[in-house]
Amino acid sequence: MYGERVARWERAVEWPLMIAAILFLLAYAVKIIYQPTGAVDAASEVVLWATWALFALDYIVRLTITEQRWRWFYRHLLDLAIVVLPMLRPLRLMRFLTVLALLNRGAGNRLRGKVTIYTIGGTIVLILMAGLAVLDAERGGPGPIEDIGDAVWWAFVTITTVGYGDYVPVTDIGRIVAVALMIGGIALIGVVTATVASWIVERVADEEHKKAAATEDQVERLRDEIAELKSMIRELKPAA
């Protein structure tokens, strides 16, 4: 929609950005889980800033080479947010998951295949990121979440809306992360259900309507035949 140059650029940077996103996640995880000092800490910081710079650069390039700049800007506010809010950056990982979509062949399954991949990928990244963020916020505080195992376990319990209550965040940032996870959980239930429902509705329809509905094409061809009929009768007339 925004010119072929953007599409070509996006294809070119797909893999570099995916690797950058994974490096970002790893550096973030190292920083939070091991709380390193000295060289390791400095290296993590370098990776975090370098990957951020890459995503910012990608945003600026795309904004520059697109044909309809303002329209692109308004339709890619989330991309801007991803550059501005470093915490959201790993969501970028999602875009590259589409390569897995190659496994999903067949017309009707295409959209559902994509939705399934985005949902699984998005849920995993959301759980990992929320686990890291809540560990960062809660560790050393009055709450029970003190290591990464507890944090990821808490994230699973929350996103599935089970909510045992054995681990609960007590800090403000921890609670904000929890609310994001809960909203993710509601969305997760929604998407899973909707995908299954779409599949069932379609399969039931296939079972029942062996007799397909008449198509516009068919009726058009019928009309051509009648037009031919008319011209045949027109020829007949002077002869009579």
Place this chain on the structure above:
Amino acid sequence: MYGERVARWERAVEWPLMIAAILFLLAYAVKIIYQPTGAVDAASEVVLWATWALFALDYIVRLTITEQRWRWFYRHLLDLAIVVLPMLRPLRLMRFLTVLALLNRGAGNRLRGKVTIYTIGGTIVLILMAGLAVLDAERGGPGPIEDIGDAVWWAFVTITTVGYGDYVPVTDIGRIVAVALMIGGIALIGVVTATVASWIVERVADEEHKKAAATEDQVERLRDEIAELKSMIRELKPAA
């Protein structure tokens, strides 16, 4: 349906009522969170009563100028409830959220856009109101909910059906508010899922049926052609 005069009135009072609803919410929040005395308390009371009077007036005017009074009355029992039960009044906010619907263009998205806006707006207002109401009921009692932060956190945990159990209402009014929130949560899951399902079903259908179904219009045009054919043959007959 109930005459153009009502529609014109509703458009005219849209913004004044929206502002009144926000003032009501703020005054209610101030009263409950800060438990003011003296001048601030009196001011809150004035705002609460003035906004209530505005909504009551709006109801009476609409009932007066409508053409089919009884039918309007039966179809707007919720509006009556909103005037009679002051606590429900902020639900009015919802109607004005439709202005945001301008952002949602395109035929099929219109209904879903509206549903999305009402759902998000309604959920936020429900969480805020339930938080305030439960704080009012539980503060100073044997339960753990003692400040607005805890109350809103509890409302999020409840409406998403996570239910950690770290904060639980123990008074009768608190429990009634909780039941309303739980029902809201079930409805929330239902609406989110249904909206996503509708979107997926439609997109899958678009992918598959490039060949559109024959329409009534097409067949009607076919019939016209055949009628023409007939008259041509009728002309032919006497000539023979």
Place this chain on the structure above:
Amino acid sequence: MYGERVARWERAVEWPLMIAAILFLLAYAVKIIYQPTGAVDAASEVVLWATWALFALDYIVRLTITEQRWRWFYRHLLDLAIVVLPMLRPLRLMRFLTVLALLNRGAGNRLRGKVTIYTIGGTIVLILMAGLAVLDAERGGPGPIEDIGDAVWWAFVTITTVGYGDYVPVTDIGRIVAVALMIGGIALIGVVTATVASWIVERVADEEHKKAAATEDQVERLRDEIAELKSMIRELKPAA
């Protein structure tokens, strides 16, 4: 399907059975909540047995007057269960809720109206019955559920899948009741979501397809016209 006599009988006993079901619920509630002795206890017992006898009689009459007895028997195994398992009997209440369906007019809304009424009615009866049953099982035991308020509150928390964990059954019977409620909760979410989804899908379809699909009727009428055409040409032939 099973003869008009059964339909007439069912219409005739609709209200008496509804009243019997309400009396049964009341007597059951009195017995469990107040644990009466002496005359009140005896009266409750009489009501419980009398209403049970009524339902058993209704079952026998319907089985006797139906035309296809075995088929009716197999298709009404739930009715047999309701007579044999006295605890399920209040489910009967559900059938009479259809009278409320009169409020729901319009073609497409008819099924959804019925589903809505059955869902709301069934949920309320399920919550009340589960509350009474769990109170009966847990009172005086090691668990925290000791009065009807706690029991109904627990039932709401369970059926909405919130599950705070402030009240949890600890006896075997209490846990079986809880599992029934949880299954009811999953079904409740399913039915609410499905009803909303059906409504949204239909409304979106209405918005989009102003142009209706060609019907079988239309095409049949087209065929009649062509048949007429043929006979006109056949007349033409000998004349030439």
Place this chain on the structure above:
Amino acid sequence: MYGERVARWERAVEWPLMIAAILFLLAYAVKIIYQPTGAVDAASEVVLWATWALFALDYIVRLTITEQRWRWFYRHLLDLAIVVLPMLRPLRLMRFLTVLALLNRGAGNRLRGKVTIYTIGGTIVLILMAGLAVLDAERGGPGPIEDIGDAVWWAFVTITTVGYGDYVPVTDIGRIVAVALMIGGIALIGVVTATVASWIVERVADEEHKKAAATEDQVERLRDEIAELKSMIRELKPAA
């Protein structure tokens, strides 16, 4: 798709494998619940290994007699997993539940009937297996789950996403089992909702569209008639 020989083999071993799966479940349950020693333990081990050998044999035979070996291999990776990961083996039980599908007659209900049976059967087996696995992991540890009753109760509370928090696993294996159950719970809600939605959407459509859409067949027959018309006129022409 993979040749008739495989289909015949699968029909032949259906019942033997179903019995083997039940024996496996029983031996597994005996081993975990009663923690037997001596002869009983040895017998359980023999049953576990013998049933495993049967499933491995079935896999090898099917892989050998299929026509398109590689394609079959890729499409049956789950079967390989079931043979390699003994814990998943009871999922095999699911395939045999299709015999119950005989009870579900009628076109549109066929798929939904199958989905319902697989869902109920899969949920029961999942709850039992998860209960046994969590009991095996948690018993004797710091967590509260100490007998099979608690474990199955916990499994129900988890799969329905209620999550009271009265019993929570604390070991790593216990938590992995819990996460599998939670994912099963999300899937359960999705499938229940989707099945109900499919049923409601279909029933509402039945209520509304008494007038069926024109079919391809109908239009084809119309075309034949017009072709006949043409040949009649062609005959007419030389006569004129």
